[in-house]
Every structure is written in C-alpha cells, then in structure tokens.
Amino acid sequence: MRSSLVALVSLAAALSGTHAQSPASIAYAPTVGACPAGTELVREVGAVAKTQTLSHGELDYVAARRLDVLPAAFASYLAHVRNAVPGTKLPAYATAILSGHGHKLPNVGIATSGGGHRAAIFGAGILNALDGRNATSARAGTGGLLQTATYLAGLSGGSWLVGSLAQNDFPTVEEMVFGSATTTGWQTQLDLLTPSANATVDSAFTAALFGEIAVKYFEGFPVTIADVWARALSRHFLNGTTADDLLNASLDHGAGVTLSSISKLPSFVSHQQPFPVVLANTLTSKDNGSEFIFPDNIVPLGNPIYEFNVYEMGSFDPTLGAFTPTKYLGSPNSSECVTGFDQMSFVQAISSNLFTEFNVTGVNINDTEIGPIIQALEANFPEAGIRLDTSAVPNPFKGVSPHTFADADQAVLNLVDGGLDGEVTPYQPLLVKARGVDMIFAIDAVADTDENWATGLSMVATQQRVEKFFNTTYSFPRVPTNESTFLNDGLTLRPTFFGCAEPAWSAAPLIIYVANGGPPRGGAAVTNTSTSQTAYPLAQVQTMLDSAFLTATQGMAVEKHGREIDDPLWPACLACAVVDRTRRDMGVARSGVCATCMKEYCWS
Template identity: 65%
Template sequence: MRSTAFLTILSFVLSFSIEVSAQAAASAAYAPALGACPSGTSLLRNVGTDASAQTVSSDEQSYISSRKTDVLPSAWKAYLAAVENASPNVALPDYLSKVLGGDANAPTLGIATSGGGHRAAIVGAGILNALDGRNQSSVGSGTGGLLQAASYLAGLSGGSWLVGSLAQGDFPTIPHLVFGGDGVTGWQTQLDLLAPTGNTTTDAEYVKGLFAEIAYKYIKGFPVTIADIWARALSHHFVNGTTAENVFDESLTHGAGATWSSVAKLPSFQSHQQPFPIILANTITSKNNGSEFIEPVQGVVALENPIYEFNVFEMGSWDPVLGAFTPTKYLGSPNDTACVTGYDQVSFVQGISADLFIEYNQTGVDILQTAIGSIIGGLEATFPEPNLRLDTAAVPNPFFGVAPDVYPDTAETILNLVDGGMDGEVTPYQPLLVKARGVDTILAIDAVADSTDNWAQGRSLIATADRVNMFYGASYSFPSVPTDVATFVAQNLTTRPTFFGCDVDAASDAPLVIYIANGGAPLGEAPVTNTSTAQTQYALDQVQAMLDQSFALATQGIPTDAATRDPEWPACLACAVADRSRRALGVERSGVCTSCMERYCWSA
C-alpha cells in the first residue's frame, strides 16, 4: 500500500457515499450473514494448555488420516523414484528406501513459506514449483514430489497470498496459479494492487470501488477497517476470478463470497490431494498477561502474544494463554446461539495475515500524516465507528471470557489482528510445532527482507527459537539455531540449504528443519529475487525470472563451484526428509546420508 499514485487517488475517497457503495456487485457477497446456528453447533473447542494433551479437530484428524492412507504412500514412492532417477550414481541407504517406499513409517512433513509481500509469494511459488511432482523439470531435478508428500502447508503475509490462492484455486500447478490457465485466472502481478492503470482518475474510481465492496458489511453492523480495503484489493489478484481485462467489471464479485472454510468443498480437498493449509496472524493484545513483554527481533508485536491460525476448519490459538478454537465457518459469531457465516472470506484472511499497517501508528506519530492517513481518513468519514482501531483487522472475539487469568484479550469484544510476521517470526514455524500434529520435518522457505538489500538473514529462525525458549518451551520444541544474524552471514547459512536439528537429543521431539532461504543469487547469476516488500506491481517477465531463480535455489544444493549444482543434492535432501523416521527405526545413518548430513547440518 505504498504506491505514490495511491496517495493521490485517496484524496477522492472522502466524497464517496454509503448509498452509492451498496450498489457494487461484490458488496453483498463480501458481507457476512447472521442466522440461527445449526442444531448441535459448538462455537468453542477448548484444547487446553497442556501441549501433550491437545488434539486437532476431528475434521483435521480425518483429513490427515485419509491423506496418509489414500495419498501419501504413492506420493512418497513417486518422490523416491525421482530421487533415484536424479542420482543414478549414488547408492541410497536401505533405510531410505524403506522409509520413503512405504515399508516403514513415512515422515510427517510440513512446509512453511514466509511473508514478504509479492517477493515472498513469488519466491515461495518458485520453490514450491521445484517440489511439485506435476512439474517434469522438478521430477528430473530429484526434488519434485515433496509438495505432494507434505501433510501441512503454512503461510503468512505474502506467504498467505500463495497458500490461500493455491488452496482456493483447487491446487493448480504453479504456472497456472501465477499466470492463469486451466480454469485459474492467475495473480495479475502486472497490475498494481491499488493503482492498476497508473491513471489517477481511473484508479480513483477503482479505489472507490474497493470502498463500495466493504460497504454492505458495514451496513449490516460488522466492523470494517483498513484490513477490509486491503482484503478487497488482494482479492482482485489472489482470489480466483479476476483478469487484467475484467478488473473494472462491476458486475463481477472479484472473489467476494469465496470463504476459507469453503476450500473444504473443493475437489482437490475432498480427495485429500492438498497439503492441509494454514494461515497465521498476530494480535495486538490489550492486557499484559502477567509476564514481561519481550521485544521481538524485528517488528512491533511482543513475542509472547498469542499466535492465531486460520485453517479451513478452525480459527484459534494453541498457545497456552488461550488453547481454544472456533469453527472457521462461523467466524464472527457473537458466541451464543446466533451464527455468522461469510466472515471468513479468503481475501479477508489473507488481508489479516498481511496487515502490517500498525507500523505507521507508532507512539508520537500522527497516523493521518502517514502513507495510510488518507485511507484511515476515508474510513472514518465513510464508515464512522467510534472506538474501533482502524489500522488492524477487526474480528469479533470468539474467546470472550475464556481463561480470564492468562488470556490477554478475555475481556475484549474485538480482536485486533495484524500481519502474521509482526513479532519477527516471518516464517510460520509455529503451527508445525504443535505436538498434536506430530510434524517431524519442516521445509522452511525464507524470503524475508532481513538485510537492507532485501535478502534473508535468518531472523525468523532466531525469533522462533527465542519465543520457544523464553515463553513456550513446554508447548513447543525447536532445534538450536544461531543466536545472531552475524553467524548466519559469516557461515553462508542463507546462501545454501542448511539443516537444523540434525543431532538433537534422542528424547527430543524437535523437528528437523530444512532451511532454504532467499539469501543470494544462485550459481553466480545476477540477483533478481531481492525486490522490496513495498513493490506492488511486477511485470510478467520479471515474475518468470524470479520463479526461475527460486527454482534454482531449491535444486542446486551447495554448489561445487560457481556454475555446478551439487550432484548429490537430491539424495541429501531425501536423507534430511527421512532422518527423523530413520531415528525412530533405531538405524544409524549410513552411506551417502552420512556425508550429506555432515555437509548440510549446522551445529552449535
């Protein structure tokens, strides 16, 4: 939302009227509805504060169980075949073939893809493309198939745009997801998120349309904030239905009405073909829960604040300060016998996860004089609502009155949710650390702009380790990682794949983390993936170049020289993926896995 043109455009917004806004076709589709709850509906599921006793929902359990039975055995075998074909001169240990071939317990793999605006969405897409067994180049590189073998896929902020659109688009291939095809309209990156034409007058009408699209939500009595404007802008790009040709067509809903919970009805979800998708958000709490707030490595949200997840079945937090969930389908319900539907719009969930506007509202700063001041002013004039915080996403609190001794928002009727990386954890490890999910291997995609030139430097790993060590060690386990950025840089841990947690104590349930960072250009290429998070428009050829370079990041391993990928990388990656299953079998590492783990593992 940092487009210069947009600041001029918003000067037109104040003349906008609610009466006109209610006519937009998308407005009714975006507005939630209130009705009687179906018989037997429960709006609160307590999972408790004891991590070892927490359970996933019955719906999630059913999905994962069916996926492990019906999909993953063949997916792991296909991945193993790709590794073997790409490594004809590498003898794989017998245990690797057993674990990945279906003769022993297969790994539970989770993929985490970071925030960072368009850069993160595109880099994440490029790396997922390298893991996609439908891509023959990926299969030939020996990495294709891991996406199909993953149990979970988590994203936040820019990563939520990727995860959300991939799930809502019915799990298309990455080229179709990004550029369109096979029933998917694509991301429309060539159009600026908020100023799609560059013509001030035309784009002013477009922005008025965004206000129009949230008007009926307001008229029906639900709070609207900057996150709703942001959601509708994102919907024109990251929810299936909009093309460059129809972006101004007011007869279309442009993704309004597509809900996160309705992903469960899609064919690819019904057949358990998708990794289970999860999107994260942070919160601005209003009450100190009794412990000292610790400043995060980066961002403005304290590390101890609850982290909320949105999966297609539930929204809530595993953190012991809450330990409760509500059905995603009924998000926004007043927590009694009346149920709200339609609050969980895909675009709104993506907008929540990418709502970083509290950065503009720091102590001593007049927010009306900042880059988002015109938006805030427009909201105040068009949709007045006293005492509503407009720089966050407003969600009626389904956990009102829960855990009054420890839950910081127990007395608040509205949750103020913000960008999932605002506590410094810009890569979404947390939902994959939940003990009830049993994830033993995490493939982490870090496309965060930690450095001044927009490269990742490991800050999200550090923040997650700090959060676990300082606050939630009884709830989550995480391997040791370097405690400072200088170590990541000095040891080149972000310019090559790195494995963390290779030799943790046998009693530990900390996952092994396969870390692939956007830390530098691969194989001596000129860098193209270190774009600014603030960039909101990408030419299609720039996107393709970024996808190609991200593919190389995921398939090169540790290059043997400036132009040669590691020929053993497919085997080394497989060794890491299967290592926790190997340990469970009580088998020692052997063969190529021994040398691979020595080269790729980091130890303190």
Template identity: 55%
Template sequence: MKTFGVCFIACACYLSRVSGQALAAQKYAPTLQPCPGGTALVREAGSNAYTQTLGDEEAGYIAARRSLVLPNAWASYSRNVQQNTPVALPAYVDTILSGLLGKEALPNLGIASSGGGLRAALFGAGVLSALDGRNQSSVQAGLGGLLQAAQYLSGLSGGSWLVSSLSQADFPTLPDLIFGTQQADADGFGGWITPENLLQPGANSNETAEFLELFVEEVHGKWAAGFPVSVADVWGRSLARHFVNGTTADDFADATLAHGAGLTLSGVANVSTFRAYAQPFPIVIADSLVNRPNGTVVIIEPDEIVPLVNPIYEFNAYESGSFDPMLGAFTPTKFLGSPNSSVCALGFDQLSFIQGASSNLFNSMNTSAAALASSAIGPIIGLIEETMPQTGLRLDAADIPNPFFGLAQGTFVDTNSKILSLVDGGEDGQTTPLQPLLVRARGLDTIIAIDAPADTSDNFADGSSLIATQTRVQLLKPAYAFPPVPSTQTEYLAQNLTKRPTFFGCNSAPDAGDALVVYIANGGAPLGEPPLTNNPTAKLSYTADEAQAVLNQVFDVATQGIPVSAAGGETKDPEWPACLACAVVDRARRRLGVQRDGVCVSCFERYCWS
C-alpha cells in the first residue's frame, strides 16, 4: 500500500491556499448562535432500561410510519411471499401481515448492517437489495418488501456508509445508490464511485498528495471556528466524495465544489422520503475511547481495542447519545458540538464527519510514535499538527465537545472529560450494530443481522460479533436482552451457521424480552460459486464490474436459504421465503397466543439454532 509520505511536500502549497477558503471549507465550518428559546441540550432517557423513553421526534416518526406506511408495506410483502413460494403459509401469518388485526399487531422489524470496510458496505447493500420491494428479482424471490416494512436500519463503519448514504440520498434503489444515475446533478447523489480509492484517491502518489492537501484544507475552517479537528474530519472529507450528495465521477477532483460539505445528519429529516416516513429510521453508531482510573476492571474481547463496557454512542437525525445504563442521555443532533447551554453550534453534525467517526480505525495504528509516523495517517496527523495546532486532543479519534459533561457522575466514565473521543463502532468486537436495536424502548420483535467482517484468514465471518454482543448484554444486565447464541467461533464454523441463514431466539421465554435474530453472514460463497465477497478490508476500491459481481453473489447468499441438494449441485431452498416470513411474524404470533403451525414448524426445525 502506498503511503501519504509525499504529502509533506505539499505543505507549503497548502499554507498558501488556506486563505482562499474553498467552498467546501466554508460549508464544513460550524457556526455559533444563541440557542433558541426553550432549547434543552440534554435529554436524560434514564438508566433504567424498563422506563427509558425515546425522544419525542423519533417516537413521532415511528408512530407515523406504523400508521401511514407499514400496513401497506407488510401487506405487499405478504403478497410477494405467497405468490413466490410453493408452500402454503399458516393462516396466522397472513392474518398478521395483512393488517386484519390492526397496525398494533404488525411485527416490529429492525435491520443491522455490519462494519468491514467497502466489502461490508457492498455486502449489506446486496442483502438490502434482496429485501427491496422495488427490485423485481427480489419480489420474484419472495423476499421483496421486507426493507420497506422495517422500522429501523442501523449501521457502523462500512455499514454506516451504506445506511447514511441511502438515507440522505432520499432512499433510492440500491443499484442507483451504488452506481448513480444519469440524472445526478451538483446537489444530487452520484453513486459510491467505487473505482476511486477511499483512502488514497488519485492515479499516483502525487495526485494522492494533492487530494490529501485538499481534504485538510476543507476542514481548516472548522478549526478556525474554534472546534477540534482530527484525522476523522480529514477521512470524512474523502468519504464525502463517495457517500454524501454532491459528487459525481466526472467532478470527483473538482476543488471548487462543496462535495457534500454543509450536508448534515440532522438535515436528513428534510429529505422527501424521510418526511413521508417512507424509509426505515436510520441509526449510525460509534465506540468511545475513555480514560479510566488505575485499577478499573474492563472486559476486552480478544484482539479488540475498546472494552465492551465503554459507552456506545448512536447518532440519528434527531438525537445523539447513548441508551447504555451508565449514561442514558441524548443531545439534539443539530446542536451537536455546542459549547454550553446558551450558545448552540450549527453544522457540527456533518454527515461526512459522522461517517468518519463510525469508521475511524486509525487509532489502532497509534501503537507507538514510530508506528504512527510510518502509518497511512502519520502524514495526515503531521499536517494537522503543523497547520492547526491543538492541545489535549486525540488526533487519531473523532473529537466531539462533550454534551454530557458533569452528568451521571457515579457511572459515566467521561463525566469529567470536555471531549468525547470516538472510534470505529466495531472496535469492541461488535462489528454488527445490534445495540441500538436491543433498546427496550424500541420494542423490536425481529432483527435481521447482516454480518460481513474479516474474522477468518480468508476474510469471512465466524460469529465473533454475536459472541461479543452476547458478552456485553450479560455484563450490562438487565439493560438489554439477547437470545442465546453459540459461545465460540468453532461452533459457528463447525455447524456452518455463517454459510446459511440462522435463527436465534426461537424458543425464548416470553418474559425474556429478546428479539428473534435472523443471522445472514458473509460466511462463504453460495451454491458452489467461486468466492467474490471476501475481499480484504483494506481493499477500498472496486471497479464497476467488481462491485456488480459482488452484488450478484450477495443476492444468492440472501435468497438461497439452506441450499438443497439437487442433480448437478446445490439449489436454493424453495421454502426459504416462507421460512423467513415465519421468523418475521413469530413474536407477533406469540403475543396473540397462537401456536406455530404448518410450514413454520418445519422451518424452525431446520433454521433455528438451539
């Protein structure tokens, strides 16, 4: 991998250009203003998971979506399943999904898309496309419509790129999201532009140096306005060219454009599909680095960096904060970065910065001064130090003025920290963002967990993320509930649980409070195909043909179920659409006091782990 070492050559040129302040630099800089009357910069959700509440705006969105959108969405999905599976569904499945029992009887579905770089973003996109009712191939496969019926969609790291870009681009189809459309304009979404490398754009080291210089220039205004700047800001400006409106392949290198600067996470609330409640509620998460007193006992997963007991922060269009019991507090996302209760910041919640925070793995390179200097981010940090001097900050993390300073002093480890230092949401070993979907106040029945990290030597999943989540849930009892899962990677691999869809929580007691988890992992190539989905995380560019080939193979992964032996090889399970429908309605079925019946019984015998 080439490095950014040549970037220091451009320093003098950079210093001469800062005064020009390109459009992106102006739009990226937050501004300060008196807080509007009646503004509360902290909402305490509480530490008791059974009495925690959602923010009013999120609760309003979910209620409106359930009332105005989900009845038709579930009915459409039900028709797709019944028309494209050879087996009859039990009567209760159609009764629930068709809305005959009212909207309150409908299932509560969430989807979590994992981290793992561009590989995970593409894998997650392929699964979502297989669940998309606008995709005729998905409709014919009997899965189309589940995406439209989901209440929540969470992402971290590469999954955060997928979730946030999909939401802010006004919820296009997944092919249009990835490859763009001919109609994209300067303010529209031009696709992921995967042929350009995310970390090292340009055809050679000189072009890469020029891009880096430009990215650093674009964040200078934020520093000049008095806000902390770190490598996450610079990384985010690169990500913006791929995952935020305002860039096309033709103008990728145009330094006069904003390239998504000024577009914020809170601004997602203004896109048309969000206003119409026509997309699942998007959530992005990040892990936190904290300074702990000597002697504090923490639990760290093997080979991971962040302890499992560190607070996990979630970001949505309305609020940012944590439901973890050690904090249980939120701040309005549009006022993120505010210095005090009377002066509010606007524009700190840049989409590219949130994406950079959720995927910031660069602290893992900071094992020593020498290692940092020779790493890919060494020159970036050098440029930041030379052009934007700051003290008391972690330049290898995403730095956010702490809105929760002084809060929960007996339990919140960062209560006395002026800055929150955030990193990749999977650094605690939980590469699939399940935590926000386990919040009791959200009341989810079923979670589709899309898992595409590089756990094994050949870059497939081995169940480590679910193991880490199970461990964290046990540590934080009774805050969260999670169904029993295998406790070792060996079990996942020996039972092929990563190579086929697996249901967890099929036999949980009603008072357990856990959701049923449908686990769809990137565990191996489907149906005897050569593997295309296990590229290393460090592969940060894909040709259009490579990206399409990955999407095609992921479609087979998502629609195969447990493959059935047939003449000439394996074929897709024709009952898989019915089995997935059985899983989606199972908690709703249980609330009605109805017994599993028909094909759902045999489906659970085959797909459930116990």
C-alpha cells in the first residue's frame, strides 16, 4: 500500500508539472501579482476591548443586514412563536423588541461545534429547526431564529457545515445535504480518504489529491497533509462533485472556491446570510509566558485562536491583536499580493486538522493511518522546516507584537484543529466585545464521553481561558466549573440558559446551550457516533437530522397526567431568552411567561 501510493503520487506530481495539469490543480494553486494601490496587509486591532475595531467590510455587512434584513426576519420569527403558543401572550417588552419597536434588535450569534461528521450533521439538524424556510420548523415556533442571526461560527466539523452553507449560497439544510437543482449535496456515503472498497481505486484517488496540490508546491507555497485533506473535503462539502464523478479529472471539484469569493454570492450581496466565521488553533514556536493546558488537550489555552472570515484572517487575542485581508492570505510583502490561497476547502481543512494528535502520543506517525500520506509528502514535496502534520500558512504577522506574540519571528504559522485546546465549541469570535453579541445559540456536539455524548467541557475550557488570560478582551458568563455539574443537573439533556443573572455592566452574552448530550425524549440514540467515523449512508444522515430536530424543538420535560411531554411553552421561552439582554439594557423587569421561562431554563 505505502510503496504503491508513493509511486502513484510520484506519477501524479510529475504529470502536474507538465501540460497534463488538471482544472483542479490549476484552480487550487495560489497566484502572485502586484498589490493594488493602498493595500495594507496587516491591521492591528489593539490589545484591549476598548481599542478593538472590526474590518470595514464586516462593519458594512453587519450594518446593512441589521437595517435591510433583520427587521423583517425578527417579525417573521415573532409570528412563528405566536402561532406555536396561541394561548400564551408574550410580555409587551418582548413583542416590542422582536417587532423592532424596542431599544434595539438583539445581536444574535450561533456557534456550532466540532466533532467530525457527527457535529456537521447534528449541527445541520439544529439549524434546520431554526430555519424559517422549513415549514415544520415554523410550525414548531423555532423556525426563523436562523434568519435573525448576525453571526454564524463553526470549527472542525462545524466548519464543514458553516463553509458549506456559505459557499452554497445559503440553501436550506435539505438542499445542502441531499442536493437540489443547484447543489450537488454532501457525499457522506463515501469515506473521506478511502471512498471505494477497491484498494487500487483508493490509491488512485489519493494520488489524484496529490496531483491537485502539486502546482501549489511548484509555485513555491508549502503543502502539508492539510492540503490533501482539503482536496478530499472539497469533494464532500463544497458544491460541484457527485458520487459518480468523484475521480473525474476534468472537474475542479470545488478548487478555486475561496472564502473571500463568498462576498460575491447573491445571498451575501443581499446580506441574507449570517456573517460566517471559521476558527483554528495554532502550535506556537515557543512559550510566550501564558502556557495553560486544559486537561488531555494538545494546544495550550493561551495560544492564539485564529479566525477566518470573508474579509480577514487573524486574532483578537491581546497577545497578537492583528488581522490580514483574507483575499491576500499568503502574501510575502506589501508589494506582492497572493490570491487564491484562501481556498474554502483549505480553511475547512485547517479548522479540522486533527492529524497532529497522531504525532504527540509517542506513536511513530508513519505507523498510523496517515503514515502513507506523510511518506508520500516527504518523498514528492521535500520542504525544509515544514511540519507536515499541521496546516502551513505563511505568517502575515511576522514582526508584529514581538514581546507577546510567540510566532513573531516565524515565517510560517502551524495551524491545527480549532478544538485541540479543549474549546471545541467556537464561542471565541462571538465574545469579541467589538461585535457586541447579546445572545449565543451554542450547539455542542462534542464527544466528551466514551459513548460520544457532550458533557459541557468545551464551555468549561472557554470560561477558564477567558478568566485566566483575556478578561479585558472577552466576557463570558458564569458556567459550571466541571462536567459533573452538567451531568448531575441534566444540563446537556435539555436546553439550558447561562448568564441570566449577569450584572448590567457585564458584556457577557446570554448563552442558549443545546447539547448532543443524549437522545431526545422518546427517541433512539442515533447521534452519538464516533468522530473517527468518516462515511455515513444517506439514510443514517436523515435519521440523525430528524433526531437533532427533536433536540432543538422539544424543550425541557414537562409532566402531564403522570408522563413526560415536550414543553409547550418552549417556543416562547426561547424567544424570551433571545430578547433578554435587550430587555436588561432597557431597564425593564422580566414579567409574564418570560419570568417563568427564565426561572425554569436558567442555570444558577
């Protein structure tokens, strides 16, 4: 297997250096040209919250979305809530806020966690329940909340979901996953790296992936396992590939689709999409004095967290506090600008690059399942000083903040899976005070237990990071300090609100926490699959989507006639949480059904 793969890759690499280059290899390779006049490749944002600023592109997008889209979106959401609880009247303040007659419209963010296919599918099922375009979700009273969101953040498996939604022009979940007239759908039924039962076909498939990254290498850019991973992910989560044409060399298979190019899609131009953000972690070159390792995790909590959005890539962490234009990621200097480095599939691969785990356990990486790929990389693309198990990104921040930024003297950033520091739910970009997020709908599909259920550890890690390092930069509500509280209080088995009692001066958002902590009431355990499972029959995907939908729409258990039923007030309670920060800012006391709901669903 290994020798045949190396040989096939060598052939693919040789062909990529000649006229036999495929459309995918050409489209995936970055290009270098003169920078447009006035281009600035580094924007420093300051070390504390009061000095931080957002990019002009993000500011303009958010402002336009809030002005042109959100008033109607909130009004539609309110109508769905009212229809779902016809005998229950929301307090006047809640109706006024959702109607746009209150102090301000809530600033809503959604965070969807990592966890491979499990997380992507579970997150998709939750988003489906929040999508007002789904008639069943609208009748449930949860539909429409997705349309009110200003931000949508994902990492690892969640980045596959967020990137797919954005790149596919914000379709419905059914269209995105199963395909439509304009989308090819997710190819979950095929394994990511070994899509065939035939070893020869699988080797040829891997060789094709290598051929598609070869031109990038020949153009002088580093290539690692993340590039091979990117080309595989592209065939499964970006539009343009079906199961029948997986090896069709005449197609680009999503190559050339960049994160920055999403700005040209109709749903983005019209501000219909929530602003997408993808997260990644980093292995720094040395200790910057803030090492703090969450138990059993590879990346210290103090390492910079990088975010990728349509306009910029960088970190708000005060150890760096700088961004570079996403469109010009990979640029060597201010006179030569690179374009095409920010491939959407590559960003998804960076965020989900778990392969570093193989190299920190004392096991020879060549003896693992990715050993043949690493060997083929070493044999065909020799690169001095490049870590092949990470995602290599030319460092745009070289020389920035040398006293606090550990990689200030490095030519390349070694980026890895966004959850390797323990924060597997991407709260971080939604805690940036300059964004002013009021409420985070957090989707936690992390495999914290041996049975692959979530126990809240990601939230615990986020709280510890914020408290230990960056209280001046981020604010996070008080949450349990250990998973025992989550489990003993059943907080992962029902929606739970965190931050209900934060003082008026606190900038911490309210968090609506929905976890894959167990099967929905009356349902089977179908969403607790292993992170390492890399192929899902479409029927299994549908079953998981349906289960996640129930998780999002049932609310907590209510006893009636001696048996447990879904909470009939859950749509109203969800709406009460959505408006609660705005209510607080207005100086209005909770009342009516909202007072009851917040007492029942809030963790104290």
